[in-house]
Amino acid sequence: MTNFNAREIRKEFPIFDRTVREGKRLIYLDSGATSQKPRVVIDAESHFYSFSNAAVHRGAHQLAEEATDAYEGARKIVADFLSAEVDEVVFTKNATESLNLLAYSLGSAKKESELHVTAGDRIVITEMEHHANLIPWQQLALRTGAELAWFPVDTEGRLDLSEIEKVITDRTKIVALTHQSNVLGTINPLDGIIGRAHRVGAIVILDACQSVPHMSINVKQLGVDFLAFSGHKSLGPTGVGVLWGRSELLADLPPFLFGGSMIESVTMTSATWAPAPRKFEAGVPNMAQAVGLGAALNYLNEIGLEAIHDHEMFLTQRLITGLEQNKSVQIFGPRNLEMRGGVVSFGVEDIHPHDLGQFLDSQGIAVRTGHHCAWPLNRKLGVTATTRASLYLYNEESDIDALLEGVADAQTYFGGK
Amino acid sequence: MQLDNLYQEVILDHYKRPEFKKLSETFSVRVHHVNPSCGDEITLQLSLDMQGEIALTWDGIGCSISMASASVMAGLFNGKSLEQTAPIFEEFVTLMQSKGAATGDEDVLEDAVAFSGVSKYPARIKCALLAWMAFKDASVQVQGQVK
Ligand SMILES: Cc1ncc(COP(=O)(O)O)c(C=O)c1O
Numbered sequence: 001m002t003n004f005n006a007r008e009i010r011k012e013f014p015i016f017d018r019t020v021r022e023g024k025r026l027i028y029l030d031s032g033a034t035s036q037k038p039r040v041v042i043d044a045e046s047h048f049y050s051f052s053n054a055a056v057h058r059g060a061h062q063l064a065e066e067a068t069d070a071y072e073g074a075r076k077i078v079a080d081f082l083s084a085e086v087d088e089v090v091f092t093k094n095a096t097e098s099l100n101l102l103a104y105s106l107g108s109a110k111k112e113s114e115l116h117v118t119a120g121d122r123i124v125i126t127e128m129e130h131h132a133n134l135i136p137w138q139q140l141a142l143r144t145g146a147e148l149a150w151f152p153v154d155t156e157g158r159l160d161l162s163e164i165e166k167v168i169t170d171r172t173k174i175v176a177l178t179h180q181s182n183v184l185g186t187i188n189p190l191d192g193i194i195g196r197a198h199r200v201g202a203i204v205i206l207d208a209c210q211s212v213p214h215m216s217i218n219v220k221q222l223g224v225d226f227l228a229f230s231g232h233k234s235l236g237p238t239g240v241g242v243l244w245g246r247s248e249l250l251a252d253l254p255p256f257l258f259g260g261s262m263i264e265s266v267t268m269t270s271a272t273w274a275p276a277p278r279k280f281e282a283g284v285p286n287m288a289q290a291v292g293l294g295a296a297l298n299y300l301n302e303i304g305l306e307a308i309h310d311h312e313m314f315l316t317q318r319l320i321t322g323l324e325q326n327k328s329v330q331i332f333g334p335r336n337l338e339m340r341g342g343v344v345s346f347g348v349e350d351i352h353p354h355d356l357g358q359f360l361d362s363q364g365i366a367v368r369t370g371h372h373c374a375w376p377l378n379r380k381l382g383v384t385a386t387t388r389a390s391l392y393l394y395n396e397e398s399d400i401d402a403l404l405e406g407v408a409d410a411q412t413y414f415g416g417k
Numbered sequence: 418m419q420l421d422n423l424y425q426e427v428i429l430d431h432y433k434r435p436e437f438k439k440l441s442e443t444f445s446v447r448v449h450h451v452n453p454s455c456g457d458e459i460t461l462q463l464s465l466d467m468q469g470e471i472a473l474t475w476d477g478i479g480c481s482i483s484m485a486s487a488s489v490m491a492g493l494f495n496g497k498s499l500e501q502t503a504p505i506f507e508e509f510v511t512l513m514q515s516k517g518a519a520t521g522d523e524d525v526l527e528d529a530v531a532f533s534g535v536s537k538y539p540a541r542i543k544c545a546l547l548a549w550m551a552f553k554d555a556s557v558q559v560q561g562q563v564k
Pocket of ligand 1 (some may be wrong): 373
């Protein structure tokens with residue numbers, strides 16, 4: 001037992017006031033796709049529109065000032081949350097945009113820059129990447145003639161790092177990997193990878209979509225060079241994501257999108273760029289959403305990421321133990337809690353994940369089914385789809401028990417007919 | 418249970434004992450379709466004999482809805498001409514797009530009326546249509562060959 005009070009926390013999330021599928025209690029086990037939002041976040045976003053709405057960084061009036069304060073205040077909250085410098089935080093639309101921004105900017109880095117990628121260079125990823133941290137690098141490799149290489153995933157769902165010296169070669173420029181797999185729940189060990197990458201002069205880019213919302217992260221201690229996450233998986237609004245980068249690297253990196261707000265000066269034939277982070281934020285940004293994300297991170301801090309993490313691990317243990325007792329269930333990913341998070345994918349013999357998901361939905365249980373935007377990983381696992389339960393602070397033991405019962409009932413439903 | 422409207426007996430039967438789910442040695446056209454949102458796959462083979470009668474076999478991996486739908490469709494279309502399949506095809510697509518409002522004409526659809534419940538579940542319509550869209554693709558290709 002933990003003394004974490006998920007039931008009280010749920011009361012702060014308006015969505016749990018509704019029911020689904022003919023009056024059933026909502027059992028939301030799909031936070032890996034997107035999290036639900038506490039009232040403070042919804043209010044912060046709405047308050048911005050009601051009281052402070054104006055284009056940030058533009059205009060001399062009071063509202064523009066207040067809007068800018070709110071937006072820049074949110075940037076400060078994000079920076080503190082990551083133990084980063086405020087100018088190292090770039091607001092984007094989501095993690096996908098953060099990673100694409102990086103891939104495009106790196107692709108157009110000047111020849112003299114250490115970040116320049118060219119034919120013969122290597123980009124290293126892993127077999128467990130979400131498409132958002134796979135395709136941008138695959139395409140950058142195609143554009144530049146660089147070679148794409150990856151760490152395979154072993155049968156337990158961990159990265160096989162045994163050939164690290166061969167995978168991260170001297171010509172490697174970029175190592176991009178996920179912190180926690182959105183399918184397997186595996187948390188990747190970073191120290192060895194970062195050490196090797198930095199020894200050969202490569203930068204390390206971390207897809208932290210599934211880690212930032214669930215564990216305390218200090219970018220300085222982690223030692224990575226860039227990090228991306230999405231606001232909407234961290235209790236924040238949709239439409240806002242973050243790219244964090246070391247200031248010297250952001251300074252060296254050319255912009256990706258061009259337009260208003262990102263310039264220093266402009267003539268008819270040329271332009272120079274504002275310093276980071278502004279140079280990466282062309283156009284009027286998603287202001288209310290950034291403010292909402294600030295409120296979300298404050299909320300997470302109030303509850304405490306340690307406590308949230310412990311709670312999730314407690315539930316994960318219960319879920320894995322429960323699933324293991326079902327002889328027809330196969331878990332994809334590590335079974336021990338060592339270096340894993342609260343994302344559990346599994347298969348049930350003779351029931352396709354879509355059908356299982358549909359049955360669970362009829363019981364009010366929301367899970368994700370499919371390939372989870374990690375098609376190559378699914379191939380490696382030898383399945384076309386899995387069922388995934390992903391946990392967060394508002395889940396409680398009864399949610400886990402309902403899922404376990406739902407799986408058993410689905411077996412009766414589809415097997416017994 | 419509401420779910421029973423979706424998983425009608427006929428569907429689960431076809432899922433467990435699919436018909437024509439074995440790719441033939443010979444064929445005129447082979448197509449492979451995937452549902453990118455869930456990864457379900459179907460391979461469908463089509464030929465027309467001298468009388469223009471359809472010979473259709475298939476194989477695939479997917480949920481009960483997509484696999485049963487392929488099986489039911491194969492049962493309906495085998496031995497018919499392409500012209501004869503057209504109204505069935507249209508009736509089925511219309512049923513799928515009806516958002517639960519239509520029940521489907523049993524005289525036209527036969528076993529395929531069992532999929533009427535699917536149209537209430539937007540995420541599953543693509544499952545039910547996977548084989549049908551593969552068939553459409555194959556029939557266009559096979560007609561191209563005939564000409
Ligand atoms: C590991 C991982 N990376 C990247 C993404 C992409 O996030 P978004 O769709 O918010 O850009 C996700 C979300 O599904 C994810 O789980």
